[in-house]
Amino acid sequence: MLTPSQCRAARALLDWTQSELAKRTSISAVSIRAFEKGGDMRESNLRLLTLTFEAADVIFENEGEMISGGVGVRFRGGPRDLSQ
Numbered sequence: 725m726l727t728p729s730q731c732r733a734a735r736a737l738l739d740w741t742q743s744e745l746a747k748r749t750s751i752s753a754v755s756i757r758a759f760e761k762g763g764d765m766r767e768s769n770l771r772l773l774t775l776t777f778e779a780a781d782v783i784f785e786n787e788g789e790m791i792s793g794g795v796g797v798r799f800r801g802g803p804r805d806l807s808q
Contacts (some may be wrong), residue, residue, distance in 0.1 A: 726770050728760045730784055733797045734777045749776050 735745055742760070746753040749772050756773075759765040765773075774784065781800040 725767075726774050726784065728762055730797050731756070731773060732760050734782045734784075737782060737797060737799060738777070738780055745773070745776070749773060 735742070740748075742753045742756045745751075746756055749756075749769075751769050751772065755765065755769070777784070777797075782797055783800055784797055
């Protein structure tokens with residue numbers, strides 16, 4: 725399941741603000757801000773956030789999936805045009 729740090733990192737990869745993510749998901753910027761600070765988020769909204777990031781070619785890696793371990797995010801592969 726998406727963690728607050730993965731949400732922040734995915735936004736950073738895409739150069740999206742919390743407001744932009746809110747517009748793309750129809751989740752309030754207040755809810756996104758609270759989640760990224762460690763607050764709770766409904767499971768349906770977590771799925772929506774995950775699907776939105778995945779549609780932008782972001783991959784989430786869980787504990788132990790990366791060589792050095794730990795959770796993380798990365799692009800699916802190849803160079804990205806972030807102006808979209």
